[in-house]
Amino acid sequence: MTANVTMRRKKFRWGPILVLLLTMFLALIFLAPVFFALISAFKSNGEILKNPMALPSSFYLKNFQDLFEQSDFVTAIKHSLILTVVSELLIVAIVPMAAFAIERRTSRGMKLIYTYFLAGMMIPFHLYMFPLFKQMRLFGIYGTLGGPIICYLSGSVAFGSLLYCSFLKGIPLEIEEAAQIDGCSPFQIFWQVTFPLLGPCTASMVVLNGLNIWNDFLMPYLVLPSGKAKTITVEVFSFVGQYTARWDIVFAGTVCSIVPALVIFVLLQKYFVKGITAGAAKG
Amino acid sequence: MTKKKGGIDTAAVAFIAPAFILYTLFIIVPAFSSVYYSFTSWDGISPVVKFVGLANYREIFTSARFGNALRNTVILTVFISIVENALALLLALLVDHVKWFKNFFRSAFYVPVLISGIVSGFIWKIMYNYNFGAINSLLTSIGLGEWKQDWLGNPKLTLLMVGFVLIWKGAGYYMIIYLASLQSVPTDVVEAAAIDGASPWQRFKTITVPLISGAFTINFTLSLINGLKVFDQISVMTDGGPGFTTETVVYLLYKVGFNEGRQGFGTAVGIVLLFIIIILNAVQQKFLKSREVQL
Numbered sequence: 284m285t286a287n288v289t290m291r292r293k294k295f296r297w298g299p300i301l302v303l304l305l306t307m308f309l310a311l312i313f314l315a316p317v318f319f320a321l322i323s324a325f326k327s328n329g330e331i332l333k334n335p336m337a338l339p340s341s342f343y344l345k346n347f348q349d350l351f352e353q354s355d356f357v358t359a360i361k362h363s364l365i366l367t368v369v370s371e372l373l374i375v376a377i378v379p380m381a382a383f384a385i386e387r388r389t390s391r392g393m394k395l396i397y398t399y400f401l402a403g404m405m406i407p408f409h410l411y412m413f414p415l416f417k418q419m420r421l422f423g424i425y426g427t428l429g430g431p432i433i434c435y436l437s438g439s440v441a442f443g444s445l446l447y448c449s450f451l452k453g454i455p456l457e458i459e460e461a462a463q464i465d466g467c468s469p470f471q472i473f474w475q476v477t478f479p480l481l482g483p484c485t486a487s488m489v490v491l492n493g494l495n496i497w498n499d500f501l502m503p504y505l506v507l508p509s510g511k512a513k514t515i516t517v518e519v520f521s522f523v524g525q526y527t528a529r530w531d532i533v534f535a536g537t538v539c540s541i542v543p544a545l546v547i548f549v550l551l552q553k554y555f556v557k558g559i560t561a562g563a564a565k566g
Numbered sequence: 567m568t569k570k571k572g573g574i575d576t577a578a579v580a581f582i583a584p585a586f587i588l589y590t591l592f593i594i595v596p597a598f599s600s601v602y603y604s605f606t607s608w609d610g611i612s613p614v615v616k617f618v619g620l621a622n623y624r625e626i627f628t629s630a631r632f633g634n635a636l637r638n639t640v641i642l643t644v645f646i647s648i649v650e651n652a653l654a655l656l657l658a659l660l661v662d663h664v665k666w667f668k669n670f671f672r673s674a675f676y677v678p679v680l681i682s683g684i685v686s687g688f689i690w691k692i693m694y695n696y697n698f699g700a701i702n703s704l705l706t707s708i709g710l711g712e713w714k715q716d717w718l719g720n721p722k723l724t725l726l727m728v729g730f731v732l733i734w735k736g737a738g739y740y741m742i743i744y745l746a747s748l749q750s751v752p753t754d755v756v757e758a759a760a761i762d763g764a765s766p767w768q769r770f771k772t773i774t775v776p777l778i779s780g781a782f783t784i785n786f787t788l789s790l791i792n793g794l795k796v797f798d799q800i801s802v803m804t805d806g807g808p809g810f811t812t813e814t815v816v817y818l819l820y821k822v823g824f825n826e827g828r829q830g831f832g833t834a835v836g837i838v839l840l841f842i843i844i845i846l847n848a849v850q851q852k853f854l855k856s857r858e859v860q861l
Contacts, residue, residue, distance in 0.1 A: 309656075316734070377584045380584075388578050407816075407843065410837065411597040411836070412823075413603065413832055415596040468577075497682070498683065498684075498685075519685055540682055559742045
């Protein structure tokens with residue numbers, strides 16, 4: 284927002300300063316709850332209750348000690364990691380190949396399949412979750428980590444093929460044709476020539492989709508066997524009911540959920556932005 | 567991968583088969599079986615599935631509980647979509663115009679998007695707490711102690727309080743889309759208008775807004791669908807309460823399906839939800855698409 288035209292003659296302009304102050308104020312509101320969660324994990328319950336926004340008085344790690352002693356949080360972390368990493372690996376193994384076939388073939392059948400895939404974006408998970416669980420029992424994956432993984436994989440086909448198809452349009456065919464003349468099979472062409480060029484797209488897909496899996500609640504909550512630790516998100520949820528008087532422990536759990544996502548975001552920011560805008564441009 | 571003439575294209579089939587099979591088996595088949603189960607009194611466990619015709623749908627449209635859930639959903643969704651988009655556009659404009667720390671601010675507004683629904687719900691539940699919450703202590707410290715509230719216990723406020731959390735968590739995502747759209751507005755057009763004497767507001771209204779109308783369409787569509795699907799924050803913050811004041815359609819679906827063992831009825835609610843999404847989407851697309859301008 285630029286300053287008024289009448290201000291133009293003066294050297295000093297208030298406009299940019301006001302914009303900065305307003306932006307700072309809003310950024311403060313956006314960050315305060317996150318900051319509150321992070322500092323509370325390093326404070327005792329008494330300290331949290333006394334002054335929620337004060338910094339921890341010492342480097343206090345008892346919450347984490349209690350968290351790992353009183354619950355099977357290690358298993359929860361392990362499950363969250365397995366679900367996220369294995370799902371993403373499988374998604375990258377399957378979805379770009381499908382998008383490649385759709386984008387490089389102009390047949391009507393492929394067009395139809397693409398439309399069929401995109402339709403999946405309209406269907407809310409809650410609509411089909413009850414029959415889905417039945418389907419999972421039928422395949423013997425209900426109650427195992429394989430259950431959510433298969434569902435995340437299936438659920439990523441719609442958005443994934445949209446994202447990969449839009450990136451594939453920008454990759455020149457000449458390179459692939461040259462590889463074909465050199466005697467490469469379609470499989471080799473894709474994995475050795477095209478796929479490496481899709482790096483930014485893969486990164487965007489993995490960070491956005493991986494974040495959703497890392498943060499997912501309902502699927503692991505309902506699918507993984509009860510009575511045992513499930514995932515970080517599910518554990519935090521059950522702590523809220525269980526430790527109503529021990530917010531400090533719950534905050535230690537929330538830090539384990541937030542920090543990995545935050546670190547990935549700081550390292551790979553531009554891929555978040557690329558993925559969101561590429562998805563929106565066609566979505 | 568160039569096309570061979572005639573015959574079945576084995577490579578293409580092999581490439582697409584895994585995605586096609588999984589997507590069909592775990593999304594499309596369950597989605598279609600939902601239609602079937604919505605006509606039954608299935609409890610989700612027993613192998614016996616009894617056909618009950620339209621009874622579930624009749625119950626949906628006559629029960630006060632569904633009516634209440636639908637009202638809550640509509641209020642929450644409309645509230646979120648409007649405020650979230652207004653805020654996201656403001657954030658995008660600020661980040662686009664701010665002279666210093668542009669990247670820092672963009673990231674700062676995006677940070678809440680990274681946090682899971684459950685964790686964000688928990689953090690705000692504590693901040694809303696009557697005795698020890700940050701909101702009330704802030705009010706006291708700036709001399710507005712009489713505004714202190716049990717923010718999640720007041721049936722008149724709870725739904726809006728949940729809405730604020732969703733707006734806080736979601737605005738950064740829509741900001742990214744608005745920002746990309748703002749950055750694609752050609753500066754020469756804006757500058758030409760400035761030379762012709764158009765005020766900043768006139769320039770914004772007559773040049774920027776029409777040119778970013780595509781982002782409006784996308785963002786309203788996304789925030790609408792996300793608003794209809796809200797679940798995590800409600801489950802951790804209010805569990806649908808106090809009373810039924812924050813029970814939304816999705817939450818009702820979940821409760822009848824899992825707590826009351828009425829999955830046939832639950833799926834029928836899901837089918838109604840899909841129709842709500844399709845209808846709202848169509849209305850909105852028609853309204854917003856007609857205003858889109860391309861340069």
